[in-house]
Structure formats: structure tokens, C-alpha cells
Amino acid sequence: MKPKILIIDDEENIRFGFEMILADQGYDVMTAIDYDSALKIISDKELDLIISDIILGSHSGIDFLHEIKTRKLHCPVIMITGEPNIQTSTDAVRLGAFDYIPKPIRKETLLRITSHGLQHKKLLDTKIQMEEDNLRIRHNMEAIFRSLKDGVVTVDKALRVIEANEAVKDLCRFPVKDITGKNFGEIQTRCSRSCINVLKKTLKTQKTINEFRIECRHPDKPGQIVLLTGSPLRHNDIKSLGAVLVVRDITRLTNLERELKERNQFHRIIGKSHRMQKIYALLENLSDTDSTVLITGKTGTGKELIADAIHHNSTRKGKPFVKVNCSALSENLLESELFGHVKGAFTGAVKNREGRFQMADQGTLFLDEIGDVSPLIQLKLLRVIQEKEIERVGDSTPMKIDVRVIAATNCNLKEKIKTGAFREDLYYRIKVVDIPVPSLSERREDIPLLINHFLGIFNTRFKKQINGLSNEVVTAFMNYPWPGNIRELEHTMEHGFVLCQGQTMLFDHLPVEIKEYSGTQKPVCSGKKSVNKDDILNALEKAYWNKSQAARLLGIGRRTIYRKIKEYKILDPTK
Ligand SMILES: Nc1ncnc2c1ncn2[C@@H]1O[C@H](COP(=O)(O)OP(=O)(O)OP(=O)(O)O)[C@@H](O)[C@H]1O
The missing domain is CATH 3.30.450.20 (PAS domain)
Structure with a gap:
């Protein structure tokens, strides 16, 4: 676009002469004879340069500068005068005239000042553009900042x-x-x-x-x-x-991250309740330690499963995981079972035999029912845990072993310590980390998840396609106290699988205790206390003295029922 220049002068030869010279240079030139016609032009057009005489009839060039300033026009104005004086030149400069030049003006001077004036206009335009850009950016930034x-x-x-x-x-x-x-x-x-x-x-x-x-x-x-x-x-x-x-x-x-992290399962342990999340977190922390662990909880709560998870989540996972049920054997047998014996150590010891500690070397030994071991075995266990060496029965030479010990019990060891039945020093040795496992009745929210878990297992085992449980069954499960905990739930599901021929497990498929409980709302045996002598006798009678079946009815393990029979000195009338 051609730069637009306005020439204001009452002398025609100046207007005409300037116009000729500047148009010749390619500028778009306009002329005005007086103040009013100049005002009309500046109202209509955007100009790049104004060259104005200082005397404009009734008005002066200084009035014109005033007007330019008032209108905030960014157009350089060059004042020219035939009668230069200090007053007009200072006024012109004060009002922002770009230049002040006395007449006569030669062609070269006109071209030079025009070129300077237009350059100045360009700079002004750039500056104004930058200011506008800055303002826009600032407003945008403020809007972003606010929102x-x-x-x-x-x-x-x-x-x-x-x-x-x-x-x-x-x-x-x-x-x-x-x-x-x-x-x-x-x-x-x-x-x-x-x-x-x-x-x-x-x-x-x-x-x-x-x-x-x-x-x-x-x-x-x-x-x-x-x-x-x-x-x-x-x-x-x-x-x-x-x-x-x-x-x-x-x-x-x-919070969402935390919820996502909440697991439904850890290793083979199923459960999403808060209590189980705490156990999972503890198990995770235990993965890189070698600490001795004591797992406590009622029968069937999953203590063995937890011991298994600890081992398989630890650095010992490729090594043996050996289990011993301490309540199942007499003192002598347990001693030899745990520590091994040498040939001739006792009658019947016809050859050397490796004990469980030796078998578990580099790995983990799970001592189940630790609360039932005799004082002699307790002392020996204390020594092994402290010294990390064993003495086989019949041999006084100690053998170094590297075994992590995990113990479990469903009895109150503190009570046993009070009555002198359990060594306090051994208790503290094994209880370096304590994992109390909640009963199923304390985490009922896990029941639906466990139901699904067992549905999957038994559908595979029984080659059936049972899709779910009737509402009545689910209600019965949610209300039942589950004294035998998850083992009892597992056995109940197994019972239902045997009887159920359709796709939904119905109330009729449930074992009698659960049906009875559902009817009376009274537990066969309370979920809070463990199975008592009467419960065992009832179950044995119902099961015609078949101990495994009686254990199943009670929802306890086979080992537990044997222990209880021994404890309550129950005699089998069929023998
Ligand atoms: N959280 C669980 N998820 C899935 N199965 C479980 C869970 N807890 C227990 N079970 C199942 O219940 C049964 C009993 O578990 P486990 O033997 O670990 O219990 P326990 O507390 O060691 O019992 P006891 O004290 O009678 O020896 C097992 O078949 C086990 O797989």
C-alpha cells in the first residue's frame, strides 16, 4: 500500500509543487487548502504523514496539531513556516510535531523529511502493534490465571x-x-x-x-x-x-488411586475387606525381610494360606516351603519329625532321618498349631530360632540351618503363658511380626467374593456349570456366623455342588446346620466362640462317627477335630 501524505497550505504553488514531487516518488498525496478541509480529510482517511503550514487562515497549524492530539492520531506532522519564530517552534514541539522546517523547502529537503517522517510512522505503527499485542496477551493471561x-x-x-x-x-x-x-x-x-x-x-x-x-x-x-x-x-x-x-x-x-490399589486377592488369598487390605500391606512389607512371623486366628480363617503367601512372596520362594502340624504328633514323634534323628537314636530308628528343619533349609518352615507343643519342644524350638542350628535326636553335634520360621495358632498364647503352658521367651521370639487374621463374620463383605471364587473352583472340579446362588442362599450365607470360617464356607459350597444339578444353587442344597440356622436364626455354635464339646459330639453323631464328615459339618479342619476329640477326651462308641 502506498503511504498516504496530506499537504496543507494556502499557497497553491506549494501544494501543487509538493504534490508533484511526492507523487512522483510513488506516494498517495492529498492536499488541503485550509484548516477545515484538512479536518475533513483526517476524519475520512488514515494518513501516514502530514506536512502542514503553520498559518492556516483563521486557524494556525498549532490548532491543527492540537486537534491531531485530541483525536489521538498517530500520524507524524511536519510543520513548515515562512516566518519561523521561537514561540511557534516550541509550541509545535510541545504538541508533538515531528519536525519544524522553515520555507523555502528544496526538493531534496522535502524528500528527506518525508522519508524520515514515514520511517517514524512505521516505528510508531510497530510500537502501537506491540502494545496492542502485549495488552491482548496480558488480558488472555489474566483470563487464564483467573480460570x-x-x-x-x-x-x-x-x-x-x-x-x-x-x-x-x-x-x-x-x-x-x-x-x-x-x-x-x-x-x-x-x-x-x-x-x-x-x-x-x-x-x-x-x-x-x-x-x-x-x-x-x-x-x-x-x-x-x-x-x-x-x-x-x-x-x-x-x-x-x-x-x-x-x-x-x-x-x-x-483417593481413586488408593481405591484402585485395593486388591481383591493377594497370592491365593481372596478378600477385599479393609481388614484384608491391611494384611496384604503387611504381607508386602514382609516380602523382603526374614523375620519370624506369628499368624493368629480362628480355625479355617486362612492362616496356612497366609504362610504360603509369605513364603512365595519372599526371596526364599524357589526354596522349600515345609509344613508341620505340631498338634498331630506326640512329643517324641514331633521332636524327631522336626529335628531328625540318627540311626539307633531310639528303638525303631533303623536309619538316619532328615527332620523338617533340614528339609526346609534355605526355605521356610511353617509350624502350625504351635500353641500345642510340649515344653521340651518349645525349649528346642527356642534354641533353633536363636542359634540357627539343630541337634538331631541321638546326635549332639549341632548342624547349621538357614530357615525362616512362620508359626500359626488358633489359641490364645498369652493365656497359655499365664498358665505356664507356653514359654514367654519363645512367644516373643516367634511374634516378631504378628498377623491377626479376622474371622469370616468380621469381614462379611468378602463373602460374595469368596462365593465366586469357590464357584470357579468347584465348577472345574465337578465339571458343572453352576452360575450362582439363589437370593435365599446368599441371604442365608450373609447371616450365618460361620464358626468354621472360610473352610466351612468352602465345604458348604462343596456340599451344594454335590446336590445341585441345575445352574443355581438353592436353599435345599445347603447343609442342615445352615438351613436350621436360617430357620431359627440361632447358630449351631456361636461364631464368637470356638466349637465346644457338645458341638463336636452332635456333629460326630450326625456323621455316624466319621470324623472327616463331622469336621465338614462343623466347618473345621480334620486336624482340628482330631485335636478337639483328644482335648475333650471323647471316646468313639463304634470302636
Ligand atoms: N482368604 C481365603 N481365600 C480363599 N480361600 C481361603 C481363604 N482363607 C481360607 N481359605 C481356604 O479355607 C481353607 C482353610 O484355610 P487354612 O487351612 O489356611 O486355614 P487355617 O486358619 O490354617 O485353619 P486351621 O487353623 O484349622 O489349620 C483352605 O481350603 C483355604 O484354601
Whole structure:
């Protein structure tokens, strides 16, 4: 586009002469004879340069400059005069004239000042454009700053708050205008203020501090987790101006993450209840330790399964996992079973025999029912755990072994310590880590998950396709106290699988105790206390003294029923 130039002069030869010269240079030239016609042109056109005489009939060129200024036109004006004087020249300069030139004006002078004037206009245009751009950017930035959900605080080098957005108010609970200009470190708040360190560190290192995750510990917003980012504010990438802190609330995200992490299963253990999550977390922590573990809980709660998970989740997983049921054997047999014996150690010891400790070397030994071992075995176990060496029966030479011991019991060892039946020193040796396993009645929310688990297992085992349980069965399961815990649930499902020929397990397919309980709402034996002598006798009678079947009816293990029969001195009338 051709630059537009306006020439204002009442002398026709000047107007005509300038127009000829400038048009010849390719400029778009307009002329005005007086003030009024000049005003008309500047109202209609956008000009790049004005060359104006200082005397314009009834008005002066100075009045014209005034008008240009009032209208905020960014067009350089060159004043020309036939009668130069100090007053008009100072007025012209004061009112922003670009140049002030006395007549006569030679062609070269006209071309030179025109070229200067147009260059100045270009610079002015660029400057105005930049200012407009800056303003636009600033407005955009302010809109972004205001609409951000993340809290943003900028501070200067002395940690004084330059600006903070509205989100800071919600996140940090302090009014934004109250903090502007104040030292960020000295603002009184009720939170833990860990963010100050991020800002201080950013200012000190002049480096971005990324993703610093903290809990705000705010009394009004407990559990608020935020991600902090500190970045240096620099001018031209060199001069430090301060720092900016971005606070992102990730509480919801963290909670979702936590929920996702909650597992339905750990190794072969099924359960999603809070109690089981705690156990899973403990098992995970145990994976890289070699600590002795004591698992306590009622019969059938899954103690053996937990021991198995500990071993298979540990560095010993490729090595043997050996189990011993301490209640099943007499003292002598258990001693030889645990520590082994040499040929001739006792009558019948016809050859050397490896004990379970030796078999478990490098691996894990699971001592089930530890509460039932005799004082002699307790002493020997204490020595093995302390010295990490065994003495075989009939041999006094100690043998080094490397075994992790996991013990389990369903009896109250503390009570046994009180009555002198269990050594306190052994108790503390094995209870380095204690895992109390909840009864099924304490985690009923796991029942549906366990039902599904056993449906899968038994469908495969029985080659059936039972899709689910009737509502009545589910209700009965949810209400039943499950004294035999998960083992009893497992056996109940197995019972149902045997009887069920369709696709849904019905109430009729359930064992009598559950049906009876459902009818009377009275437990066969209370979920809180363990099976008593009457329960055992009832079950044995119902099962025609078949101990495995009686154990099944009670939902306890075979080993447990044998132990109970021994404990209650129950005699079998069929023998
Ligand atoms: N959380 C569980 N998920 C799946 N199956 C389980 C769970 N807990 C126990 N079981 C099953 O229940 C039965 C009994 O479990 P386990 O033998 O581990 O119990 P226990 O507490 O050691 O019993 P006891 O004290 O009578 O020896 C097993 O068949 C086991 O697989």
C-alpha cells in the first residue's frame, strides 16, 4: 500500500509543487487548502504523514496539531513556516510535531523529511502493534490465571507476593487480596505451609522443582493432597525476578488411586475387606525381610494360606516351603519329625532321618498349631530360632540351618503363658511380626467374593456349570456366623455342588446346620466362640462317627477335630 501524505497550505504553488514531487516518488498525496478541509480529510482517511503550514487562515497549524492530539492520531506532522519564530517552534514541539522546517523547502529537503517522517510512522505503527499485542496477551493471561483450577502464586526475590489467583483462596483458605505484597513466608495460615520450602528452594537454586507431593494438613480440609511445582521467574532468561508456585489439588486422584490399589486377592488369598487390605500391606512389607512371623486366628480363617503367601512372596520362594502340624504328633514323634534323628537314636530308628528343619533349609518352615507343643519342644524350638542350628535326636553335634520360621495358632498364647503352658521367651521370639487374621463374620463383605471364587473352583472340579446362588442362599450365607470360617464356607459350597444339578444353587442344597440356622436364626455354635464339646459330639453323631464328615459339618479342619476329640477326651462308641 502506498503511504498516504496530506499537504496543507494556502499557497497553491506549494501544494501543487509538493504534490508533484511526492507523487512522483510513488506516494498517495492529498492536499488541503485550509484548516477545515484538512479536518475533513483526517476524519475520512488514515494518513501516514502530514506536512502542514503553520498559518492556516483563521486557524494556525498549532490548532491543527492540537486537534491531531485530541483525536489521538498517530500520524507524524511536519510543520513548515515562512516566518519561523521561537514561540511557534516550541509550541509545535510541545504538541508533538515531528519536525519544524522553515520555507523555502528544496526538493531534496522535502524528500528527506518525508522519508524520515514515514520511517517514524512505521516505528510508531510497530510500537502501537506491540502494545496492542502485549495488552491482548496480558488480558488472555489474566483470563487464564483467573480460570485456572490450580492455585498460582508469584513472588518476588524477597518472597513478597506479586500476584495470586482465586484458586489459591479455595485451596489455601486465605483471601488473595490480603496476601498481595506480603511476605509469603509470614502469612498467617492454619496449614502446614510446606509450600514455602518449595518457593525458597526455587529462588535459591533458580531451578524448577517439579511435582512435590504433600499433604496440606489443614484443619478445615483434612486429607488434602497437593502437587507443588516451583519455577523461577526470569527476565530475558537471565535476571531473576522471583518465583511462581503452582498448587494442584490431587486429593480426588489420590483417593481413586488408593481405591484402585485395593486388591481383591493377594497370592491365593481372596478378600477385599479393609481388614484384608491391611494384611496384604503387611504381607508386602514382609516380602523382603526374614523375620519370624506369628499368624493368629480362628480355625479355617486362612492362616496356612497366609504362610504360603509369605513364603512365595519372599526371596526364599524357589526354596522349600515345609509344613508341620505340631498338634498331630506326640512329643517324641514331633521332636524327631522336626529335628531328625540318627540311626539307633531310639528303638525303631533303623536309619538316619532328615527332620523338617533340614528339609526346609534355605526355605521356610511353617509350624502350625504351635500353641500345642510340649515344653521340651518349645525349649528346642527356642534354641533353633536363636542359634540357627539343630541337634538331631541321638546326635549332639549341632548342624547349621538357614530357615525362616512362620508359626500359626488358633489359641490364645498369652493365656497359655499365664498358665505356664507356653514359654514367654519363645512367644516373643516367634511374634516378631504378628498377623491377626479376622474371622469370616468380621469381614462379611468378602463373602460374595469368596462365593465366586469357590464357584470357579468347584465348577472345574465337578465339571458343572453352576452360575450362582439363589437370593435365599446368599441371604442365608450373609447371616450365618460361620464358626468354621472360610473352610466351612468352602465345604458348604462343596456340599451344594454335590446336590445341585441345575445352574443355581438353592436353599435345599445347603447343609442342615445352615438351613436350621436360617430357620431359627440361632447358630449351631456361636461364631464368637470356638466349637465346644457338645458341638463336636452332635456333629460326630450326625456323621455316624466319621470324623472327616463331622469336621465338614462343623466347618473345621480334620486336624482340628482330631485335636478337639483328644482335648475333650471323647471316646468313639463304634470302636
Ligand atoms: N482368604 C481365603 N481365600 C480363599 N480361600 C481361603 C481363604 N482363607 C481360607 N481359605 C481356604 O479355607 C481353607 C482353610 O484355610 P487354612 O487351612 O489356611 O486355614 P487355617 O486358619 O490354617 O485353619 P486351621 O487353623 O484349622 O489349620 C483352605 O481350603 C483355604 O484354601
